[in-house]
Amino acid sequence: MNESFWGIGVISFGIIGVFFILFFQDVTNTDEHNYNLLKETTEAAMYDAFAYDTYNQTGEVRIDREKFVESFVRRFAENATLANTYKIKIYDVNETPPKVSLSVSSSKTAGFTGEVVEFNIPNKLDAILETPY
Amino acid sequence: MKRKKIIYYVLLISLYILCPNNSAHAVDAGVSSSTGNVGTVGGSGTCAYCDGTTFKSIYQGVRLQVIHAKKSSNKWTFDPYTYPVDIYYDVATAKKTNNINSYAQTRFAYNAKKGHVASIISNPFKTNVDFLTQKFKNNAANPISAWVTTYFTGTDSNCMQNLKQVFRNSSIDSNHQLSEKKIQNICNSVFSNSTAEYYFIDAEPLLVVPGAGKGTLYELIAGNKSGCNITYTNQCNTYVNNGAINNVQQYMPALTKIEKSDASTTYTPFLGSASAIERLKYADWDSDYKNWSGSIKFINQKTIYEKMYGILILSFRGSTKTQLSCSQFEKNFGYTCAQYGKYNVSNYSTKTGVSADKYSTECCETKKTCDTWYNSGKGESCSSGYEYDGHTTSEIAKSKFNSSCCAKEKTSTSCETFKKNNSKDAVCPTGAYESFSKNVDITSKTLYQKNCCKSYTCSYLKNKTIDKTTYKCASDEKYDTSRDSTTVSSNKLSDFQTTCCADVKKTCATWYNSGKGETCETGTYDIEKSNVQVYKDDFTDKCCGAAKICSNVSNISNFCVANDKVYDITKQNDSIPSLNLTLESTRESVLNTCCKEDDSCTYEVKSFNSDQNKDKCCKFFQDENFKNLLAAGKSIEQFKEDFPDCFDGEEIEYSVSTPACDSNPNSSKVASITPKNELTTDNWVNLLKKLLSGSGNGESVEMDTVCSEKQCDSSYDDDNATNKSTCNLVCYNKLEVSLPGKPDGTFQIGQHFVWPNNNSGNGFSYKPLSSSTTKVCRIMTNKVLSDNDKTLCQEYFENKDLDSETNIQLSIVYENDPFKGNSTELSGDNDSENVVTTDEYNVQFNNSKLNKKSAVQYTVNLKNSYSLPSNYYAYSPKSKLLLPTSYATDLTKYVDIGYGNLPISWLWKHGDEKKVGISIVASVDNKSINYVYECKFEPTDFDKRENVCPQYSKKPGESPTGFEECLNSNSYGNCIKNFCYDGGNDNLYCPNDCQQGVCKTSDDTLKLRECMNSGNNKSFFECVTSSCEINKPAIYRTISLVNPFPGKDGTGRIKGYNWNNDDLVTKYITDTQDYYNKTPMYEITLGPSEISKIRAYNKASVAGYLNDTLTCTSGLGINCRSSFITQFKSIFNSNTCGMSNDWNACDSR
Secondary structure: OHHHHHHHHHHHHHHHHHHHHHHHHHHHHHHHHHHHHHHHHHHHHHHHOEOHHHHHHHOOOOEOHHHHHHHHHHHHHHHOOOOOOEEEEEEEEEOOOOEEEEEEEEEEEEEEOOEEEEEEEEEEEEEEEEOOO | OHHHHHHHHHHHHHHHHHOOOHHHOOOOOOOOOOHHHOOOOOOOOOEEOOOOOEEOOOOOOOOEEEOOEEEEOOEEEEOOOOOOOOOOOOHHHHHHHOOOOOHHHHHHHHHHHOOOOOOOOOOOOHHHHHHHHHHHHOOOOOOOOEEEEEEEEOOHHHHHHHHHHHHHHHOOOHHHOOOHHHHHHHHHHHHHOOOOOEEEEOOOOOOOOOOOOEOOOOOEEEEOOOOOOEEEEOOOOEEOOOOHHHHHHHHOHHHHHHHOOOOOOEOOOOOOOHHHHHHHHHOOOOOOOOOOOOOEEOOOOOOOOOOEEEEEEEEOOOOOOOOEOHHHHHHHHOOOOHHHOOEEOOOOOOOOOEOHHHHHHHOEEOEEOHHHHHOOOOOOOOOOOEEEOOOOOOOEEHHHHHHHHEEEOOOOOOHHHHHHHOOOOOOOOOOEEEOOOOOOOOOOHHHHHHHOEEEOEHHHHOOOEEOOEEOOOOOOEEEOHHHOOOEOOOOOHHHHHHHHEEEOOEEHHHHHOOOOOOOOOOOOEOHHHOOOEEOHHHHHHHHEOOOOEHHHOOOHHHHHHHOOEEEOHHHOOOEOOOOOOOHHHHHHHHHHHHEEEOOEEEEEOOOOOOHHHHHHHHHHHHOHHHHHHHHOOOOHHHHHHHOHHHHOOOOOOEEEEEEOOOOOOOOOOOOEEEEOOOOOHHHHHHHHHHHHOOOOOOOOOOOOEEEEEEEEEEEEEOOOOEEEEEEEEEEEEOOOOOOOOOOOOOOOEOOOOOOOOOOOOOOOOOOOOHHHHOEEEEEEEOOOOOHHHHOOEEEEEOOOEEEEEEEEEEEEEOOOOOOOOOEEEEEEEOOOOOOEEOOOOOOOOOOOOOOOOOEEEEEEEEEEEEEOOOOEEEEEEOOOOOOOHHHEEEEEEEEEEEEOOOOOOOOOOOOOOEEEEEEEEEEEOOEEEEEEEEEEEEEOEHHHHOOOOOOOOOOOOOOOOOHHHHHHHOOHHHHHHHHHOOOOHHHOOOHHHEEOOEEOOOHHHHHHHHHHHOOOOOOHHHHHHHHOOOOOOOEEEEOOOOOOOOOOOOOOOOOOHHHOOHHHHHHHOHHHHHHHHOOOOEEEEEOHHHHHHHHHHHHHOOOHHHOOOEEOOOOOOOOOEEHHHHHOHHHEOOOOHHHOOOHHHHHHO
């Protein structure tokens, strides 16, 4: 009987361990995913917001602020996972010269000993558009 | 209960929809013309014409008036044959063919144009008109020519207006217009009963016109309101269903007569109906036709012609023109020759066969006097056996010429014969002379004087000698050839001179010295005008001036010096005494009054042999012994002998000035040495440099402009005693300025400049007008802004020439008062064609100290003009120029032109050199020295703002050695070629043509070289972007806010062109590190449901992520708002600055 309980205990512990491993692996993967998503989406959104009309007329490199925000959100939503809730904070969008600062965080929650723990996974990014020289 | 109510309301609404409230709606343009719906009202019945045609009915109350009228000089005449009209069967067709050329149509169009036709609908009388049309159409003798109906719908408010328009404009006589009261009554009757339906038609009196010669008489179809009966007549019968026709008969008996004529008989229209015509012309509309108009109440009327008023005009004409007699035209139609400014022809009363358009030529003729006919050159001459004598003095017709102006030839008694036989009577009157050219029978003294004498004329008397009097003009006059034919009242010489001679012009001095009394008031003869040519009578006005004082004599200093004297400045306000003398004496008077003997002497010290001698000599001249020697009367020659070293060798710039050393050797004045040229070239160059460096204390004008000193140069011109200091300024404006004819935003020039404003300092200052900061923009619109939208602008320029104007105040403030005690004149330098001087100051400084606060000011007015391209308008918006889309031609072409009133025009190009200057003529020691101060403006390319090679060159961002120096003296394009591409045009390549240092010459590169060499003033950037294929204008980089451009060795790298400014990096990158501690600009929360919605939005978006959802500030392409954000604003935190309505809300974070 005791052995049986030990066996059950070991199995339970193993299950819990696997759960923890999977959970944190997911958190780590999400972090990696979020960063790449943030970086790539920002690049695409900045190019989307590039004001070609202004550039063609004056050579000035400029982005449209709200076009960047729009494109970023739309592209981000297209590639985000439906399992997470994302908080996107755009701290700065400078049109001329183009520079953006933003962060993306997603949250994971877990219950431990009856207590709900939230894991925030933030990623920050600052980027510019620069003429090639 | 509720259900019942609902059913009730539903039914009510249905009924309302199905049965529109006729009393509430005017007729629309789209209403059907199905007049068949118009019910006939009792009693009209079916009527028959005598030819068997059945005339069914004319609508109730409709009185069709057929008239053909002409309006001329605001008066109607009735002429059925005057106007050819085409056939139109309905208004729509007439409009469609756009062939409105009949009177009626013109009138229709006139009414429509005047806005009195509120709504034109299809003809509700169509059935009726169709009938008439058909009837007349088949009648070869009287085809219906045209008809036009004009309707207008009205309301209470415009009833009066509409009816007045119809009646007054068509009224026959201004004295018999439909009265105001009548019109008001009509309107009142129509609108008084809001529940009834009214249909009102009023028209002009009916005249039915038969064809030429044979004709048939047609319609008078009338109805009235009582019982809505129809009354009509034709040539066979008169149908009278009520009193209406009686009215017609009563007031228009002639018409009745016509109507009863027999169609088979020859009939000439109107001949028997003059009274009717007269009645028509002078009818009292208030009384005669009061029953002809009115409102007819429709009973059981189902049509929707509610409150509609109309006038129907039918015009008919015969197939050929009728020919009447002149008298008939006058009698029937009121034609008179007087209205053509002519007289009746002699056979006016019997002349027949005249058509209306020939009346004025065939019935009327012009009258003139005999002389006028005789001298007309048209060959009016007396018939054989007669000779012209013009015995009829009144105007006569041409046909009367022979009888009225000619007399039978007589065996004449010539002038000679009469004189021979009647010497007593053969005397010409005073002012006339004998002239026997006419072949007239002279039988009396009167005839002799009339025909054998001629009046004296100027040309006759000119230079002629009669009774020892030779007719010549006085010496100060000349014969005026323009008066050749002028009659001279007598043969007195004085009369000849008065009549035929004119003044000659002489100089003021000639008149002044003529001894004939031409004088000015004491002291007012203006010797400056001595050479002005004037007539004698104009002497006082043109040769005299204000009382002359010395200082007002031009170049008084030079004048005195030229006469070996010097100007006595203490007498500058002294009046020059009476000058009733010769010019020479005047000059003498000026000399005596204003000049004095030169009591100083100046010795040019030739040179000093050496610095040692120079010092020695200078010390000597400053030595008290020197002064004592001078005071002792030692001559300069003796000085020269004593000090030969000081008076030999090269020329120097010092002089010795002693008072009266020769003429007054015992003068007690102390001699002194005065530098001849205190303001040396170096002094002024240094002063200018100081000024240009901005070291003054004055205010500065804040413009986004940069100026730098380029070059200062000074020279001294011995011959002209002129010191010239010139500084060139290179100024440019950072504003982007487009040139007309150039692509927008691709070529920039510096427009304006800043010169340190040193009002309280020394030297030049530049002071633009306070309004000079008004920025002018131009924008391409398809029309001129409305007055409301102009309120967005400070200024607007809608003509194509846009002038700018600047007043520059140049001030020179002297620290050391170089002109102290000397005479100084200040004048503008107007050498440059580009400088327009408006004010000139002629300043004389006499003993007045110019201290530091003193300034010589000189205002220069610069004018520039700028021609706007076609369809462009220039505006100076107050803040944002938000134009409605109705102006949109290309609102994106919004370009800042520049500032409208700055000294550098927006039209100036690189290489243009403009200058503005000032010159001061200083009389120092009675020697004039001319100081010229001049500033040159040199606009430059906008690209020149950075002294580095541009993007797409081989050395972007670098500043090769010599590049900056090159920019100072060459065009930017040349410097790029020579320094950023390692020299020469052959080394220009498109960016993509050079890979890893190996370049190829592609077609694009050839285009680039051609663009740069074309001299089209295109910027380098423009040439590159228009010629070369550019892959990516900018690259994406993630950065660190601490060290955004680290470089290979960690010491930084050359930044991209758009970041190549440390200020930009600091402001927009490194200083934004704390942004993460602040409220974000945008905050978005994306949960699964939001993500799903956005994905659905993306899926539905046709153009993908580039779908244009932006709404930008009109025409400027800035401050763009995204409709996506508006649509999904629920996922955005509304408390962030990015979501604020104020676009700039985030700037204050």
